[in-house]
Amino acid sequence: MSLYRAGVTPKAFVAAVRAGLQELADPVKAPEMQAYMKSDMPFLGVQKPGRVTLLKSLPRLESRDEWLDAVQTLWREATYREERYVALSLSGDRRFQSADLMPWFDEMIVTGAWWDFVDEIASKLIGPLLRSSPEVIRPLMLKWSVDADRWRRRTSIICQLGAKGATDVELLTACIDANVDDRDFFLRKGIGWALREFAKTEPGWVRSFVEARPGLSPLSRREALKHL
Secondary structure (H helix, E strand, C coil): CCCCCCCCHHHHHHHHHHHHHHHHHCHHHHHHHHHHCCCCCEEEEEEEEHHHHHHCCCCCCCCHHHHHHHHHHHHCCCCHHHHHHHHHHHHHHHHHCCCCHHHHHHHHHHHHHHHHHHHHHHHHHHHHHHCCCCCHHHHHHHHHCCCCCHHHHHHHHCCCCCHHHCCCHHHHHHHHCCCCCCCCCCHHHHHHHHHHHCCCHHHHHHHHHHHHHCCCCCHHHHHCCCCC
């Protein structure tokens, strides 16, 4: 019987996720995945296809409050990294997206503090909100571009991945220029990635942008011009 039809609660939903992940656990893959991700939090060894299948088998929480409760519980009480991957996937439920979720997305960025979480939050969650609610998200991205937390800064740089012609060029410029001298690998890589993706839409603009910034790191420059 579907948990939803039986009157699923956030607690029951979380329990179903955890039980499903345990059933899919692979003790051989788990240490390999942990080592690859350089993660302090252990893995169960459940790869993405298995997580996708599990999510499709679960009921949908129809209440926004219950949905957020379940998502936050999975993230905050995670014992294994896959619980956070599931929470991240659930956080993108299109039914509930609005700018008032930014404090939650910010919490995931700061506490996740690694590229596997941050890149998806930036491009798949915050990016669409930037395009739908620019009056709220744009000032926040400008603020994050100079934040002490490197993952907030990386988010400000890469949040427009995939925006193509809808890219806010002034915002992209401001966020990159705020970090162009930073020596952090993830910021330099993020700058190159953001420019490389935008080059698919505006190659001339990207080429001019790079040429006008001799201080751009070799990594950022190489990534930006990779397909030009």
